[in-house]
Amino acid sequence: MTSLEPALTDTLHTERAHHDACRAALAAMVEGAAEQVVVGEDVSASGADAEVLGYRLRSRAKAMRELPAGPLFFGRLDFAADQPEHGGQNYHIGRLRITEDPAAPPLVVDWRAPVSRAFYQAGARDPQGVAVRRRFGWAPGSRGDSADLTGLEDEHLDRGESRTSDIVAREIERPRVGPMRDIAATIQPEQDDLVRAALTESVCVQGAPGTGKTAVGLHRAAYLLYTHPKRLQRSGLLILGPNRTFLSYIAEVLPSLGETGIRQSTLLDEIARHPVTGTDPAPTAVVKHDPRMAEVLRRALYARVTTEGAADLTVPDGSSRRRVSAAELAVIVAEVRAEEPPYAVGRERVRTRVVRLLRAQAERRSGVLPASWARRVERCRPLTEQLDAIWPKVRPEEILAGLLTDAAALARAADGLLDPEEQTALRWSRPPRSYKSARWSAADLVLLDELAGLIEHPENHGHIVVDEAQDLSPMECRAIARRAVFGSLTVLGDLAQGTTPWAARDWSVQLRHLGRPEAAVTPLTTGFRVPAAVLELANRLLARLGVAVPAATSLRTDGELVLRPTEDLLGTTVTAVRDALAREGSVGVITADADTDRVRAALTGAGLGPAGPDALGARLTVVPASLVKGLEYDHVIAVEPAAVAEAEERGAHRLYVVLTRAVSRLDVVHRRPLPF
Numbered sequence: 231m232t233s234l235e236p237a238l239t240d241t242l243h244t245e246r247a248h249h250d251a252c253r254a255a256l257a258a259m260v261e262g263a264a265e266q267v268v269v270g271e272d273v274s275a276s277g278a279d280a281e282v283l284g285y286r287l288r289s290r291a292k293a294m295r296e297l298p299a300g301p302l303f304f305g306r307l308d309f310a311a312d313q314p315e316h317g318g319q320n321y322h323i324g325r326l327r328i329t330e331d332p333a334a335p336p337l338v339v340d341w342r343a344p345v346s347r348a349f350y351q352a353g354a355r356d357p358q359g360v361a362v363r364r365r366f367g368w369a370p371g372s373r374g375d376s377a378d379l380t381g382l383e384d385e386h387l388d389r390g391e392s393r394t395s396d397i398v399a400r401e402i403e404r405p406r407v408g409p410m411r412d413i414a415a416t417i418q419p420e421q422d423d424l425v426r427a428a429l430t431e432s433v434c435v436q437g438a439p440g441t442g443k444t445a446v447g448l449h450r451a452a453y454l455l456y457t458h459p460k461r462l463q464r465s466g467l468l469i470l471g472p473n474r475t476f477l478s479y480i481a482e483v484l485p486s487l488g489e490t491g492i493r494q495s496t497l498l499d500e501i502a503r504h505p506v507t508g509t510d511p512a513p514t515a516v517v518k519h520d521p522r523m524a525e526v527l528r529r530a531l532y533a534r535v536t537t538e539g540a541a542d543l544t545v546p547d548g549s550s551r552r553r554v555s556a557a558e559l560a561v562i563v564a565e566v567r568a569e570e571p572p573y574a575v576g577r578e579r580v581r582t583r584v585v586r587l588l589r590a591q592a593e594r595r596s597g598v599l600p601a602s603w604a605r606r607v608e609r610c611r612p613l614t615e616q617l618d619a620i621w622p623k624v625r626p627e628e629i630l631a632g633l634l635t636d637a638a639a640l641a642r643a644a645d646g647l648l649d650p651e652e653q654t655a656l657r658w659s660r661p662p663r664s665y666k667s668a669r670w671s672a673a674d675l676v677l678l679d680e681l682a683g684l685i686e687h688p689e690n691h692g693h694i695v696v697d698e699a700q701d702l703s704p705m706e707c708r709a710i711a712r713r714a715v716f717g718s719l720t721v722l723g724d725l726a727q728g729t730t731p732w733a734a735r736d737w738s739v740q741l742r743h744l745g746r747p748e749a750a751v752t753p754l755t756t757g758f759r760v761p762a763a764v765l766e767l768a769n770r771l772l773a774r775l776g777v778a779v780p781a782a783t784s785l786r787t788d789g790e791l792v793l794r795p796t797e798d799l800l801g802t803t804v805t806a807v808r809d810a811l812a813r814e815g816s817v818g819v820i821t822a823d824a825d826t827d828r829v830r831a832a833l834t835g836a837g838l839g840p841a842g843p844d845a846l847g848a849r850l851t852v853v854p855a856s857l858v859k860g861l862e863y864d865h866v867i868a869v870e871p872a873a874v875a876e877a878e879e880r881g882a883h884r885l886y887v888v889l890t891r892a893v894s895r896l897d898v899v900h901r902r903p904l905p906f
Contacts (some may be wrong), residue, residue: 353686531629625665701729762786822855
């Protein structure tokens with residue numbers, strides 16, 4: 231035993247004792263939150279105030295109860311004695327603030343607090359007043375037992391000491407089994423800059439595979455909720471993922487950071503006015519997602535507004551009759567149209583201005599009239615009937631169904647925008663009896679949302695995190711922009727991983743459709759997840775992808791890449807899976823969609839029994855290439871890359887995604903030549 235080991239052992243005992251004190255304090259905080267709910271129910275206040283207070287107390291108590299078990303701190307900062315603000319102080323850094331009493335110094339400081347930023351940003355060149363930065367090593371899968379604190383590292387920044395952390399490296403390389411983990415303990419300086427960007431600032435992250443862009447977006451959400459709790463409780467924060475499988479994978483990150491009740495959804499769920507019961511041929515879907523459709527729909531909607539053939543409006547007023555001429559109505563409608571309000575707002579503006587004109591006529595004869603006179607007139611039958619004729623009420627389904635079933639109406643709305651072939655692709659081959667019986671496709675729901683947004687603005691959010699944003703169509707981007715008119719966006723994606731027919735090739739274009747052309751694009755190119763050997767193989771595909779993104783590099787010098795050429799594709803796949811299962815960690819077998827069932831059957835027949843694509847907690851998963859985006863596995867077996875690349879128009883992009891899902895080892899099983 232060296233002379234250093236007893237000191238290290240004593241320090242570990244001290245830190246374990248501190249962790250025990252933190253656990254006791256947290257238990258008291260949880261109990262205290264529950265007691266506050268009981269007390270809050272008896273407070274003397276107005277009904278509304280008491281309801282608000284009760285909701286906040288219950289929410290806090292619920293969040294405290296639902297905190298996942300785990301270590302309560304992962305780092306510590308010791309500030310130099312000569313620092314003006316924190317001189318001589320030390321702070322343990324964890325996922326939430328823990329204190330024995332609200333007025334007492336915290337036992338643990340929240341990683342989002344301003345003082346915690348030095349944990350991520352301080353270095354030998356700029357120590358930011360930090361004398362020593364300590365990182366703690368915990369046993370994998372620890373549920374917070376103090377005995378699981380197994381190691382620590384100190385960096386003496388006041389001595390100019392700087393080194394690569396073994397603890398951080400082990401945490402990054404730890405096997406990926408189960409849902410996505412938070413990265414609060416391993417955030418890098420460039421990631422921290424993005425996480426702590428101002429709420430008013432929209433940011434776009436061009437993140438190469440394994441650079442932590444999704445984790446950055448989720449931690450930014452947690453940071454904003456911590457920094458602006460009241461504002462975001464009022465306006466709301468929304469996480470948008472590409473599919474429900476992905477949402478299941480990330481679901482535990484925010485709760486582990488102390489944030490519960492945050493809505494995590496897909497765009498399709500947000501805009502779903504109807505179930506998706508229809509499908510579109512690819513050419514039809516491409517046209518429906520094209521940004522030109524926004525103007526086509528606007529024209530179709532406002533084609534319902536007309537004063538042609540309108541008669542004078544006559545409104546009875548006691549023994550008198552008030553009249554607004556057709557010419558005056560036309561002027562009012564033209565003025566409102568020029569203001570470009572939402573369609574439903576425009577209709578009510580016309581009503582209000584007509585009533586104002588009628589009131590002016592009446593008051594010239596009778597003097598000032600009460601408000602009740604205006605309320606009676608604005609709802610009278612002649613005025614409502616005239617409004618229904620010149621600015622009728624409409625439903626999005628009515629407009630879209632009319633457009634897709636009436637060739638003449640579509641031709642008028644699409645004149646100069648869509649060519650005849652595109653118009654033909656849009657039209658329903660078998661028109662439904664009514665829009666209520668229509669079989670709406672996913673692309674139709676996007677168009678219905680555009681129309682609904684033209685009629686009336688949707689609910690807005692203070693901040694929206696959008697993951698896999700490169701795959702959004704221009705029309706889908708517009709749907710998101712409508713929901714963040716007064717808020718900001720965190721846009722996450724990788725142009726090299728764009729796999730939809732309408733996937734973005736340039737962030738400036740995508741950000742314009744999202745309504746944030748001013749947002750800065752920040753590249754993350756240093757990977758912490760994918761081993762260097764795997765990234766080097768995937769980077770050989772970049773030249774075929776037609777997007778200007780820098781090649782990714784990796785800090786991971788470990789990991790393995792195995793190429794398995796074979797004449798027995800299924801047999802070699804079984805062998806590769808057996809080899810992977812002999813090691814620690816999750817195993818993902820990724821195939822072209824058409825081959826998934828065949829590969830799953832072969833593995834089941836070999837007694838390996840893989841789980842289905844939704845069973846993310848299982849060690850072995852067989853997943854089609856189309857569903858693997860955003861997921862990661864310790865061991866990936868990529869089966870027949872040529873089949874993945876040929877399966878769709880952007881198959882090379884899909885293959886790039888497949889190859890970069892591996893955290894520790896990639897096996898490439900192939901019978902045909904590799905397409906890179």
